[in-house]
Amino acid sequence: MRERTVRRYYCDHCKKAGGSRFHMESHEKHCTKNPDRSCRMCDQLGECVTPVPVMHDAMRANGMAGLREASNRCPACMLTAVRLFPMVYPEPWPAKMTDAEESAYLMQSDATALDYKAECARFWNDLPRDDPGY
Numbered sequence: 001m002r003e004r005t006v007r008r009y010y011c012d013h014c015k016k017a018g019g020s021r022f023h024m025e026s027h028e029k030h031c032t033k034n035p036d037r038s039c040r041m042c043d044q045l046g047e048c049v050t051p052v053p054v055m056h057d058a059m060r061a062n063g064m065a066g067l068r069e070a071s072n073r074c075p076a077c078m079l080t081a082v083r084l085f086p087m088v089y090p091e092p093w094p095a096k097m098t099d100a101e102e103s104a105y106l107m108q109s110d111a112t113a114l115d116y117k118a119e120c121a122r123f124w125n126d127l128p129r130d131d132p133g134y
């Protein structure tokens, strides 16, 4: 019999985990729950990432339209702002929500009516390239 201990790497910002340090480091760097993330979609535009508090101020002032402008129309940054927006969280937060359910909840909640697919379509329409899948 052989025993093997498998290393697991856990994102500091969300519940994602994996066995590849390389992949998890890349995920964590771009995780949409990481307030200091770097953004590959912004890289495509040659834009700098807008700080999350700036995006939140724009959301409070002008909702999704404000967020879209503040994020330079970057869907990944918009998703980050929505996922980190403090006011949409119900009390108490449903403990059993999966990441997918949580994202779905945030995207349909009144405070953060983000249509991520539509924002992505808008983004890639403005910048026609292959969708990298996030």
Ligand SMILES: [Zn+2]
Residues within 6 Å of the ligand: 011, 012, 013, 014, 015, 016, 027, 028, 031, 032, 033
């Ligand atoms: Zn993560």
Ligand SMILES: [Zn+2]
Residues within 6 Å of the ligand: 039, 040, 041, 042, 043, 049, 074, 075, 076, 077, 078
């Ligand atoms: Zn971005």
